[in-house]
Amino acid sequence: MPEVPPHLSASYLLEKSSFLTQKEIASLKAAGFSTYGDLIMHLPKRHEDRRSFDAFPAMPTIHAVCLRGMVIDARAMRFSSSYAAYEAVILNGAGGVFGSNKITCRWFNMPFLSKMLAAGHEVIVFGKVKDFKGKMVIDHPEFEIMRDDETESIHVGRIVPIYKNISGIAQRRLRDIMHFLLQRLDPASVVHAYDVASGRSRFDDLRAVHFPDSLEAAHAARRRFALEEFFILQLNVVWRRTRHLDHAGRVLGTKTTLLKAFYASLPFDLTHAQKRSIKEILADMRSPRPMNRLLQGDVGSGKTFVAMASMLLAIDSGCQAALMAPTQILAEQHYLTFQKWLSPLGMRISLRTGTREEQSHTMKEGRAQIIIGTHALLYDASAFPDLGFVVIDEQHKFGVSQRARLISHGVKPDVLVMTATPIPRTLTLTLYGDLDVSVLDERPANRGKVVTALRKDPKVSDITAFLKQHMQEGRQVYLVYPLVEESENIKAESATEAFEKWQKRLKPHRVALLHGKMSGEEKEQTMKAFREGETQALIATSVIEVGVDVPNANIMIIHHAERFGLAQLHQLRGRIGRGEHKSYCILLTDSKQPEALEKLQALVDSIDGFVIAEVDLRLRGPGDVLGTAQSGMADLKFADFLADPTLLREARSLADAVMAADPLLDNTHAALRPWIMDQLALTEPRD
Ligand code: ADP
Ligand code: MG
Numbered sequence: 052m053p054e055v056p057p058h059l060s061a062s063y064l065l066e067k068s069s070f071l072t073q074k075e076i077a078s079l080k081a082a083g084f085s086t087y088g089d090l091i092m093h094l095p096k097r098h099e100d101r102r103s104f105d106a107f108p109a110m111p112t113i114h115a116v117c118l119r120g121m122v123i124d125a126r127a128m129r130f131s132s133s134y135a136a137y138e139a140v141i142l143n144g145a146g147g148v149f150g151s152n153k154i155t156c157r158w159f160n161m162p163f164l165s166k167m168l169a170a171g172h173e174v175i176v177f178g179k180v181k182d183f184k185g186k187m188v189i190d191h192p193e194f195e196i197m198r199d200d201e202t203e204s205i206h207v208g209r210i211v212p213i214y215k216n217i218s219g220i221a222q223r224r225l226r227d228i229m230h231f232l233l234q235r236l237d238p239a240s241v242v243h244a245y246d247v248a249s250g251r252s253r254f255d256d257l258r259a260v261h262f263p264d265s266l267e268a269a270h271a272a273r274r275r276f277a278l279e280e281f282f283i284l285q286l287n288v289v290w291r292r293t294r295h296l297d298h299a300g301r302v303l304g305t306k307t308t309l310l311k312a313f314y315a316s317l318p319f320d321l322t323h324a325q326k327r328s329i330k331e332i333l334a335d336m337r338s339p340r341p342m343n344r345l346l347q348g349d350v351g352s353g354k355t356f357v358a359m360a361s362m363l364l365a366i367d368s369g370c371q372a373a374l375m376a377p378t379q380i381l382a383e384q385h386y387l388t389f390q391k392w393l394s395p396l397g398m399r400i401s402l403r404t405g406t407r408e409e410q411s412h413t414m415k416e417g418r419a420q421i422i423i424g425t426h427a428l429l430y431d432a433s434a435f436p437d438l439g440f441v442v443i444d445e446q447h448k449f450g451v452s453q454r455a456r457l458i459s460h461g462v463k464p465d466v467l468v469m470t471a472t473p474i475p476r477t478l479t480l481t482l483y484g485d486l487d488v489s490v491l492d493e494r495p496a497n498r499g500k501v502v503t504a505l506r507k508d509p510k511v512s513d514i515t516a517f518l519k520q521h522m523q524e525g526r527q528v529y530l531v532y533p534l535v536e537e538s539e540n541i542k543a544e545s546a547t548e549a550f551e552k553w554q555k556r557l558k559p560h561r562v563a564l565l566h567g568k569m570s571g572e573e574k575e576q577t578m579k580a581f582r583e584g585e586t587q588a589l590i591a592t593s594v595i596e597v598g599v600d601v602p603n604a605n606i607m608i609i610h611h612a613e614r615f616g617l618a619q620l621h622q623l624r625g626r627i628g629r630g631e632h633k634s635y636c637i638l639l640t641d642s643k644q645p646e647a648l649e650k651l652q653a654l655v656d657s658i659d660g661f662v663i664a665e666v667d668l669r670l671r672g673p674g675d676v677l678g679t680a681q682s683g684m685a686d687l688k689f690a691d692f693l694a695d696p697t698l699l700r701e702a703r704s705l706a707d708a709v710m711a712a713d714p715l716l717d718n719t720h721a722a723l724r725p726w727i728m729d730q731l732a733l734t735e736p737r738d
Contacts (some may be wrong), residue, residue: 058237060090074363074445078219091232094260095212102209108145109154122172127165139163155188172198180531188501194221205230213263222663229261244722245279248709277689281702282724288484289706290727293714298463299438301339304333304364313363314395325353332361341467345483347473348491349660351626355388356467358442361467370439373422379404379571386423393558403428438464445470472618473660475668480699501628503636503655515556522560522587527604530590531623533614535566543611550590557588560567563590593619602630612638613647620654
């Protein structure tokens with residue numbers, strides 16, 4: 052082995068390595084590593100305690116076992132032309148004692164194994180044991196062939212790391228490389244800014260996570276890396292929150308004349324949850340600090356009315372209020388709703404989207420008090436000369452960075468973010484940790500019951516009869532499909548195909564088609580016709596997921612329901628049950644997948660968005676839930692720890708402590724500055 056400098060830097064490029072072969076360098080680079088520092092951060096996916104091995108089981112096992120033994124027989128088995136297995140029989144290391152248990156390891160369709168593994172090899176195998184016709188077998192075990200060489204002590208007789216495979220590099224070799232790096236790397240070159248905040252040494256934790264003395268030590272070290280990642284997340288969250296609070300806000304909401312007039316004009320009482328939220332918002336508005344609040348609540352829980360009440364409070368204080376919707380359709384729909392409820396109170400409302408501008412009033416009457424638009428409004432500060440209050444209707448398609456952008460506009464309005472995607476409490480801290488939270492956890496009282504049912508292969512004639520019966524009573528229906536058009540790859544009926552069929556089946560009722568490939572204008576026309584009852588059935592894709600509000604529609608049939616996500620199905624179902632009629636959501640599926648059926652059953656069992664969010668979290672794991680909720684979060688390396696509220700809270704309090712000690716990160720914690728993602732807020736002059 053060539054001479055290697057004793058202290059390698061973590062920034063040392065792999066291609067300059069004299070320790071790795073050219074082939075290895077190519078493999079590592081293909082896997083996305085470029086420096087020694089990158090490589091050492093490839094942490095073990097698990098550890099094996101090879102100080103002692105499990106006894107060879109005579110019975111199937113629930114958990115994976117780790118066995119050490121000798122291959123006494125290995126051969127390729129061929130069952131048919133397309134189905135082959137490689138089998139190795141392994142005998143307990145003690146070897147050959149009468150009655151010792153044998154384990155058969157099987158790998159299907161991996162013919163290259165015959166070149167790797169043969170009788171006489173000493174191996175370590177890891178996997179779950181099952182009973183196959185009286186034989187104890189492990190299918191597709193992880194395995195490692197033992198050799199007699201000087202590095203043996205890295206691989207047995209201790210707790211060893213097992214890494215996620217890197218193509219082209221064997222597990223043993225990878226372990227050798229990591230061991231080598233830990234001896235040669237300069238500890239100072241791997242220091243992370245988190246070290247100062249936590250008082251821990253990253254190098255020590257790297258050593259402990261790769262080659263721990265105990266499984267507890269390995270877990271503690273792994274937890275550190277999760278904490279490090281979450282700390283950075285929370286630091287950004289607390290940073291945004293602090294920056295928002297740096298700015299002076301206005302004192303709004305001291306006058307309540309409009310609010311009282313609004314209450315008096317409503318044909319219903321607000322729910323307790325609505326009143327509580329308005330109170331929380333009002334307290335924020337009256338404080339001289341700018342508000343930054345999240346209003347969470349299921350579709351139909353009455354968020355829009357809370358928004359209207361809050362905006363009226365702002366207007367009563369003499370400023371403008373804006374509402375930003377994620378799509379043009381939604382902006383237009385909000386515009387109609389606001390006109391309906393607030394024009395009678397004399398409010399001047401204007402709609403501004405990319406393609407349409409409209410006013411509820413004439414210029415002579417004065418400037419708009421309420422401006423409704425799409426998120427593009429954010430980039431046009433001139434749209435509102437005197438903005439005091441902003442509602443962002445997020446529908447989970449918005450994001451932290453845009454919010455930050457709004458906040459750094461120079462104007463510091465009070466901000467209310469509305470989301471109809473209830474997310475589990477632990478994730479709220481991560482996604483919306485910079486916001487205070489109000490929750491609408493109560494359905495308005497005048498709602499009809501929503502019945503959800505799961506059906507496999509019902510007769511089309513039964514569905515047709517059911518739909519017709521309700522349409523004859525004057526109701527309207529949604530038929531939802533996962534695809535717009537027919538697809539070669541996916542075996543599922545599309546909305547377009549289904550549209551023609553339903554037109555015939557549902558005669559004389561009028562049927563319309565709505566999907567995302569239609570132009571904004573076409574969509575709006577179609578929605579208008581449905582809203583006004585000109586059409587009775589809407590064949591649609593998930594475009595109706597957000598914002599469509601037709602209280603008279605009380606049936607939704609979702610075809611190939613397994614193809615939608617749980618949160619999405621819940622949103623879809625939120626389109627019905629909005630009026631006083633009893634409503635029906637029928638989920639159709641021919642799936643036999645247990646996960647798919649469990650997902651659909653969750654909808655049958657509950658209509659509470661928070662309950663469903665918890666099930667979604669359990670079924671999909673935090674990484675995926677966050678991934679769809681917000682794109683940036685999908686890259687989390689330690690997403691599995693998101694389910695650990697203790698760890699999240701620990702990360703948060705550490706971030707709080709750091710920001711309290713050094714609010715601008717230009718003093719004791721200046722090393723953390725590069726970790727602030729929102730560089731815009733960094734450079735912005737403070738007022
Ligand atoms: P969200 O924005 O949360 O989806 P909305 O504010 O649009 O909900 O309200 C949904 C429907 O419920 C609307 O038709 C609205 O008129 C009605 N609504 C809202 N609050 C109440 C209430 N307190 N009592 C009765 N109906 C209400
Ligand atoms: Mg305020």
